[in-house]
Amino acid sequence: MSYEVGQVVVVSNPSTLFSSQFRGYRAVVTKIVPGQLFPYELTFADGQAFGFDAEEFTAVEDQDHDEINHPSHYTWIPSGLEVIDITEHMNFNLGNAVKYVLRSNHKHDSPLTDLRKAAWYINREIERLEAAQ
Numbered sequence: 082m083s084y085e086v087g088q089v090v091v092v093s094n095p096s097t098l099f100s101s102q103f104r105g106y107r108a109v110v111t112k113i114v115p116g117q118l119f120p121y122e123l124t125f126a127d128g129q130a131f132g133f134d135a136e137e138f139t140a141v142e143d144q145d146h147d148e149i150n151h152p153s154h155y156t157w158i159p160s161g162l163e164v165i166d167i168t169e170h171m172n173f174n175l176g177n178a179v180k181y182v183l184r185s186n187h188k189h190d191s192p193l194t195d196l197r198k199a200a201w202y203i204n205r206e207i208e209r210l211e212a213a214q
Contacts, residue, residue: 082135084110084121089162090138092123100137107141107166126166174206 084090088110095101108123111130119132164183168176181199185192 082140084113084135084138084140086110086113089141090123091141092133092137093139095137096134100131100133103131107162108138109162126162127170172206174202174209178202178206 089107090110091105091107092100092103093105095104103123103125106125108125110121111124112122114120114122114132117132119134121133121135121138122130123133123138124130164180167183168180170176171179178199181195181202185195185199189195
């Protein structure tokens with residue numbers, strides 16, 4: 082299968098020890114260099130980009146139409162990344178704060194509910210860190 086720049090993919094069949102650490106991770110195809118051993122550059126939520134072979138990943142199909150696995154209020158980011166692709170690299174409080182900020186204009190009529198909830202998680206994290214000092 083051929084892929085296009087901007088397409089959202091998931092690493093599904095890694096062929097090397099290096100690429101196996103990305104199994105299950107979503108990425109965006111950001112560059113294609115024909116003739117290279119790993120011609121597809123995939124960029125992950127943390128901004129890191131690595132080369133992959135086309136057999137190592139698959140396209141994410143209809144991610145905007147699955148309200149259980151890929152709800153639209155979490156899949157609106159233009160690069161194709163989902164909110165979980167970002168928040169799973171954070172602790173619980175910070176991940177939730179980011180989640181509520183990122184969905185604030187996409188789930189409710191008013192963003193204030195989600196922004197207040199984000200502030201609640203940030204304050205909780207501040208309290209946790211202060212207690213640990």
